[in-house]
Amino acid sequence: MASSVTSGVLPSGKQIFTTMPDILFIPEFVFGGLVWTLVASTRVIPANPLGWVMFVSIFCFLITTVWFFIFITGKNQSSIWPGLDVGYHAFAAFLYLSASVLLAYFTIISKETIYIYYVLDLKTYQLDIAAVVMAFITTLLYFIHAILSSLRWQSS
DSSP states (O other): OOOOOOOOOOOOOOGGTHHHHHHHHHHHHHHHHHHHHHHSSSSSHHHHHHHHHHHHHHHHHHHHHHHHHHHHHTTTTTTTTHHHHHHHHHHHHHHHHHHHHHHHHHHHHHHHTTTHHHHHHHHHHHHHHHHHHHHHHHHHHHHHHHHHHHHHHHHH
């Protein structure tokens, strides 16, 4: 797999499937979509915090989709795009980190209700744990993408 960290030009078209920071679009889609799906499949007991998690996952999923299509079509060839790439992925990593910590906190708190409603809440609790794991993986993916994009930006 080629790495575009040393080249000064952002890849476009099929090249994004062979360059290291840009190939992370695919797992960002997959794990971000899993966070969205897992949180949506549970009962929303604390509505506002889980609403934030849903907002972050849907927002990042949609913006990453737009970002992906900009890269595929080759509209990312001006000199401002490497900086925008770093900025977006760092911002998305920050948003996902806030959502992940919040989701983990409310998952830990909801553990106490399992003893009261064991059968009904165990499945919800397990789905919340899976969502927390996927959210932290997605945070890591966006963070790695931001780091590698910043290295590419510095070399351009």
